Amino acid sequence: MSATKGKAFDTGLFRRVMQFVRPYRRLFWTTFALTILLSLLAVVRPVLMGVMVDDHAAKGDVQGLYILMAVLVALMALEAFVQFHQAYWTSWLGQTVTIDLRQALFAKITTFRMRYFDRTPIGTLVTRVVSDIETIEEIFSQGLLSIMGDLLKLVVVVVVMFVYNWELALWSLVPIPLLLWATRIFKNSIQRSFIDVRNQVAKLNAFVQEHIQGMAIVQLFGRERQEHEKFKQINRGHRAAHIRSVMAYSVFFPVVDVLSAVSIAILIWWGVGDVLQGVATFGELIAFLQFINMLYRPVRQLADRFNVLQMGMVGSERVFAVLDTEAGMEANGTRGTEGVKGDIAFRDLWLAYNEEEYVLKGITFQARAGEMIALVGATGSGKSSMVNVLSRAYEYQKGEVLLDGLNIREYRLGELRKSISVVLQDVFLFSDTVHNNITMNDDSIPREVVVEAAKAVGAHGFIMQLPQGYDTPVRERGAILSVGQRQLLAFIRAYVNAPKVLVLDEATSSVDSHSEQMIQRATEKITRGRTSIVIAHRLSTIQKADRILVVDAGRIVEQGTHQELLAMNGAYRRLYDLQFAE
Numbered sequence: 001m002s003a004t005k006g007k008a009f010d011t012g013l014f015r016r017v018m019q020f021v022r023p024y025r026r027l028f029w030t031t032f033a034l035t036i037l038l039s040l041l042a043v044v045r046p047v048l049m050g051v052m053v054d055d056h057a058a059k060g061d062v063q064g065l066y067i068l069m070a071v072l073v074a075l076m077a078l079e080a081f082v083q084f085h086q087a088y089w090t091s092w093l094g095q096t097v098t099i100d101l102r103q104a105l106f107a108k109i110t111t112f113r114m115r116y117f118d119r120t121p122i123g124t125l126v127t128r129v130v131s132d133i134e135t136i137e138e139i140f141s142q143g144l145l146s147i148m149g150d151l152l153k154l155v156v157v158v159v160v161m162f163v164y165n166w167e168l169a170l171w172s173l174v175p176i177p178l179l180l181w182a183t184r185i186f187k188n189s190i191q192r193s194f195i196d197v198r199n200q201v202a203k204l205n206a207f208v209q210e211h212i213q214g215m216a217i218v219q220l221f222g223r224e225r226q227e228h229e230k231f232k233q234i235n236r237g238h239r240a241a242h243i244r245s246v247m248a249y250s251v252f253f254p255v256v257d258v259l260s261a262v263s264i265a266i267l268i269w270w271g272v273g274d275v276l277q278g279v280a281t282f283g284e285l286i287a288f289l290q291f292i293n294m295l296y297r298p299v300r301q302l303a304d305r306f307n308v309l310q311m312g313m314v315g316s317e318r319v320f321a322v323l324d325t326e327a328g329m330e331a332n333g334t335r336g337t338e339g340v341k342g343d344i345a346f347r348d349l350w351l352a353y354n355e356e357e358y359v360l361k362g363i364t365f366q367a368r369a370g371e372m373i374a375l376v377g378a379t380g381s382g383k384s385s386m387v388n389v390l391s392r393a394y395e396y397q398k399g400e401v402l403l404d405g406l407n408i409r410e411y412r413l414g415e416l417r418k419s420i421s422v423v424l425q426d427v428f429l430f431s432d433t434v435h436n437n438i439t440m441n442d443d444s445i446p447r448e449v450v451v452e453a454a455k456a457v458g459a460h461g462f463i464m465q466l467p468q469g470y471d472t473p474v475r476e477r478g479a480i481l482s483v484g485q486r487q488l489l490a491f492i493r494a495y496v497n498a499p500k501v502l503v504l505d506e507a508t509s510s511v512d513s514h515s516e517q518m519i520q521r522a523t524e525k526i527t528r529g530r531t532s533i534v535i536a537h538r539l540s541t542i543q544k545a546d547r548i549l550v551v552d553a554g555r556i557v558e559q560g561t562h563q564e565l566l567a568m569n570g571a572y573r574r575l576y577d578l579q580f581a582e
Contacts, residue, residue, distance in 0.1 A: 041078065
């Protein structure tokens with residue numbers, strides 16, 4: 001995904017974010033009202049203190065002074081009460097919007113076709129779903145409402161200052177143009193550095209996730225030092241991006257402090273003279289000292305708030321870019337799969353993953369309900385691509401695939417996929433229990449059905465030997481299980497779904513002889529009475545198939561039974577002799 005330019009505030013993006021606020025609009029306007037109230041309450045304190053000094057302390061009115069002090073304490077308690085509720089509810093609102101937005105994003109990602117994941121680094125998507133959405137939460141908790149509150153406080157403070165004493169106000173605001181200029185430079189600098197930081201974070205996430213998943217390959221080929229050097233380079237880029245933002249803060253905050261001190265110095269220099277001349281009062285001078293503090297602190301915070309808002313805008317742009325991605329399957333089918341028998345037909349099928357680079361070219365064959373069809377051929381010949389289109393993992397460009405005489409696109413996508421179970425060579429198990437990995441957390445599949453299926457495929461024994469049996473967590477990707485055991489769990493997963501069509505993608509190519517025998521028995525059990533398409537690496541496993549298709553360079557070059565193909569003395573015979581040459 002390309003880097004985003006970002007804006008300090010993008011009204012279009014903000015409107016889209018606010019769509020997720022709509023269910024909570026009452027709370028939003030309540031927090032907005034609390035923000036306004038906070039801004040008004042803050043300005044009352046300096047005014048009260050000025051009155052305390054001029055009208056009571058200077059005149060020795062101790063009773064009046066106590067009364068105003070009590071009012072001031074009550075005002076501060078009220079301000080603390082309002083501030084607590086404003087901070088709590090804005091954070092609650094931000095977290096709630098984050099939950100809804102993250103759920104919408106994850107739901108969108110689950111609809112993407114496999115081609116999207118082939119081209120998009122997983123670490124980048126993780127960044128979008130986790131950290132980018134977190135920045136949107138801060139739009140509410142620390143960004144927009146806080147900016148509005150600070151801006152309102154600045155306006156109120158300046159107005160009160162001019163009403164109170166316009167001359168002192170003018171002198172106090174002399175450094176403000178310089179402050180505005182410095183703030184603008186800071187905002188632009190922090191904006192550029194933040195975009196760089198987000199790009200570096202996405203790059204870092206993608207690299208770390210990919211290399212931790214592939215650590216076995218890194219170690220087996222002795223690439224630890226070289227990959228570490230690559231990581232150091234990416235990490236340095238990440239650090240450099242952060243340092244640029246730190247540099248901007250390191251320059252801007254001292255500038256604000258210096259200008260604040262200059263304002264106070266000018267106020268004292270001019271204000272003391274006015275007090276001595278009777279033009280201003282001592283209480284006004286004290287009030288103005290607080291006004292200046294209230295003026296510069298929001299300006300300093302505003303720079304931070306704009307940075308948070310900028311982060312939220314960039315995060316929003318990235319998240320909505322994924323939400324706007326049209327990479328899903330066309331799920332316009334209306335037919336259910338009740339009563340489907342499992343007749344499959346490929347008619348002049350053409351498939352390309354990239355433009356016109358076809359990997360399947362005019363594939364035509366038929367599998368009647370209950371038949372076992374085996375696909376054999378060299379690596380890259382197109383075997384897996386043939387089964388990929390059956391469950392619509394990838395969309396074909398020309399021809400058609402029929403299930404019981406109807407195009408597979410006419411069926412509802414979810415029902416079509418539940419009718420076709422796929423057992424892959426590389427079994428993926430989640431960090432969950434054995435039972436949940438088999439049922440995919442489908443509560444409609446009871447434990448009794450799972451146990452019966454495990455016994456049928458010969459896996460019940462080893463499962464019961466696990467520490468907690470079917471409730472044993474298998475850890476990430478099934479780390480506590482062997483390759484053969486993971487493969488058997490995949491068979492059970494397919495079996496309990498009672499599919500009409502079963503696809504086995506080289507299920508025995510990576511297991512030992514003992515596991516192969518168990519998987520062979522499991523294969524015979526779960527393929528009985530249902531249409532099966534088996535991609536075979538070992539020809540010994542498919543000699544009983546009803547028909548064997550020999551695939552080469554995206555085309556079916558031979559088909560027939562095992563004996564028929566041997567008699568042809570062609571491509572299948574060469575594959576057979578190659579495996580059984582001894």
